[in-house]
Amino acid sequence: MSENKTLYAAYAEKIDAVLSALEAEGALPPDTNRDNVSVEPPRDPSHGDLATNAAMVLAKQARSNPRALAEKIVEHLDRDPTVTSAEIAGPGFINLRLSPSVWLDEVAAVAATGDDYGKSTVGAGTRVNIEYVSANPTGPMHMGHCRGAVVGDALASLLEHAGHEVIREYYVNDAGGQVDTLARSAHLRYLEALGEDIGDIPEGMYPGEYLIPVGKAAADEFGQRFVNEPEHEWLPIFRAYAVERMMDMIKSDLAQLGIEHDVFSSEAALQAAQKPESAEAWMREHDLVYDGVLEKPKGKTVDDWEPVELPLFRSTRFGDDQDRPIKKSDGKWTYFGADLAYHMQKAEKADALIDIWGADHAGTVKRIKAAVAALSEGEGKPIPFDVKLVQMVQLLRGGEPVKMSKRSGNFVTIADMVEEVGKDVVRFTMLTRKPEAQMDFDFAKVVEASKDNPVFYVQYAHARICSILRRAKDEGLSPSSDQLSLLGEDEFTLVKQAAQFPREVEAAARAREPHRIAFYLYDLAAAFHAYWNLGNDDAEKRIIVAQEPDLSAARLFLSQQIGQIIRNGLGILGVEAVEEL
Template identity: 75%
Template structure:
């Protein structure tokens, strides 16, 4: 990025760094001192200034000096910077900076120069991050139980890319378990039905949903009557593969409605066929991380109703788990943990970091999988950080009343139905208006309400207002211009200061793996814009379009256009479109 388009927070961080360099050159600071904890952030109270740095506080101890004295030396260097109007030392050594008005006007020019790339960062340094999300069993269409994790995962992937990471979006297909056999039997039943046979009531334990009727029809077209009279051992493996294939097509179509497309669909069946679990077990045994032993009896069980069995156990307790975990069952087949362990080992081969998005009901398995990944990656000479983000379920409401669903009858609210009713953007933004691990309600009436209490509407309305204003200006023959930016005063620059936080919000959200921070920020930016807009209701001279003052009108249009750009950039990270009309 050129000097002319360096964002203001990056520029001030660079000035602080240069000032510290000067102190090192003067001998005030020792050479080679670690600066990783030095921050330059907005002040909590605007009355104290625009930005604050903790540099003197965190460097004083390793420099073996007094933080207040170091702050005085650092403040002296920072006062030499043209863009800084004042430098004040607070408390034991915090430094508050008040920037010049022209510095904020320059930030507007930077937003204009950078456009769609404003806020983009290279902090990720090309780190390869595998984000696995959704990964619902391939036994039916996406329902709203899958929606929140899907949106959080996809938004996180978008955020990490925006912050300079190399992201792989992955879906793990659990196609090796007993539920896939049940799916195959259910699909074969519908295949018989498609041939005109009376199948009667759907047997207990089968998947009863109507969504399998098209699968039965497709199977009739593909196989004819070949498997009508065949034995189960003949048709089961065929229908297992066929049904999973159709379910993945259905899942992809559902996710596409949300604007979600994965880079990779990894198959558990293929993983096992390739011998990956055996390879992982062999490696773990070689490094004394798997041994043959007996599990302790579950709490409440006695020797009369518990028969100890020798199983291969992973030494999970070495990595912080509360007990060692079996990787195989007594019949020799893989436990879910054993297969999952091998799957994560496979992912780690092509990634520098792993992130899984799981439902909160899987919280009990987090510790053991983290232990397994730590063992397999650190032990093989590669430290691959692994993070699990837990997502709470969403309660569906209509006008405040819970939406009734029944898994037994196969009646549930599909993701496709919800997207078609309220729209992709409403669903995506709403899912990010609370932290993922917090409970959430999704009321069909409220999420489409045209009210400032509806964050989706409030943010999109800000962009639509800006677009409408620009259209009116064009019709009146007035264009945005930076020529009169010196006319922008305190009220306008307060709005610029909110917009200018976007680049650092991107970096902090990416570091924390929390895309909802972008949604929260956009709500703050929209609120700031609406507040500025409302000034004109009581003070006509503060309107964006001032009839008898073309210069201030052009400058405020330039400001509004830049705010709209930041809104678009933020919404793009979240996979939400910025509308021009509501």
């Protein structure tokens, strides 16, 4: 097998060659559509090593029953020296058993490729823009942002491993009313730093203590200049000043999670550059925006509703339930209008777009997908676009909820989290559930040293392997691939689990689901722990058997490669593979 090709892809090519041979023989029609042919592990490992549905999905085109076609496929597969058996199961599935040499070659492939084992070229350099976090720049990062940040960052890494070029982007929402509130709140802290008694923070302002150093820095820079000036003089200055410092804080918080973005796009800059106006003009040119009146909202009486003509995007053409205004009646851009222009901007430099949003944005998914679909239509090229919704995390301490409120300033920051339990625990834990599923994060449970704690269980497997290798070195033993043929069925069970890794990377990348890697690592760790535990009951099954140096060297080599795969998988998730616990 060539580098970057999974074992399953290699056998898919073998199946494909068989199908081409059958076409040449006339058993299949020319140019048979093979898109739905798959090669994957059977659901029940006792059925074999690989299974293919080729006969099942091609029988209709072949004008044959599946079992008859399967027999012809099996006839060819029996000629392959790496296939020890090819059996027809049920209505026409084909189960393959592979030669031990195939699995031993895969172990050697892990050693040969090292840190690159599991990397793929399926992305073919496609440029994907992933926008994630994009929290309002009004305070430090807290647990409400954490899960989406980790999911987005792990997805970016996963897609890079699968051969994509990735742009990590953060959209700075610095044009809304909340930024004016931030500016006024920072100005209050500025007055406080100059010695004024500001009393209680007024309702509606941001009372968090994180603005105290911002106010002090402003006092040092501006002195008395903005103490008695009218608001219209200092508001734009304090807006830009506070946003810049909040973004510095946000970048610092994200860095503690190991997260760095390539691009920070400003909503204010987008509007200053008149990108929404350009987007509107482009959409009118392509008959995607028209001037119209929205239907009267339900529940409104004649007295409190007036029909207003607004520029409306034709989102119903793309599956939305109504056309959407891109401007308000006062001429300001709606959130949707600004977002539409922003997505047009992103699409200029990417082949595909992915947004990581909180679940509270579910209501806007349909319309923004409609907008990107319209963009694709107008540009004449498909722009794949996916929105991943991430559920909030309930933060617990000893089973009791920890209350968070950004406006009151009473919240747990990401910096607090990382300081208490560590970056790796936070990141891995955030990927132990599907992002659309609810999650509890209990400070006590995430640091438990038990099988029920996935991050510990996976890191312990790696640390255990490192410990075994250190002990072997002390005893004068070293890993070797010279006698891998001495490995038996127990080792092959572990190898078959390990060999899933490249396939899992490709599958997770195609599905845009980095949590699959966390799930896989847990299963691999469980398989290794089970293998190690065999030696508790039978000394001959220990990894190091003093009287069997060649067998020990082979088992050490296998263990070393399992450690390599765990490191590679954790690397995708942005988690360190520790050598000691």
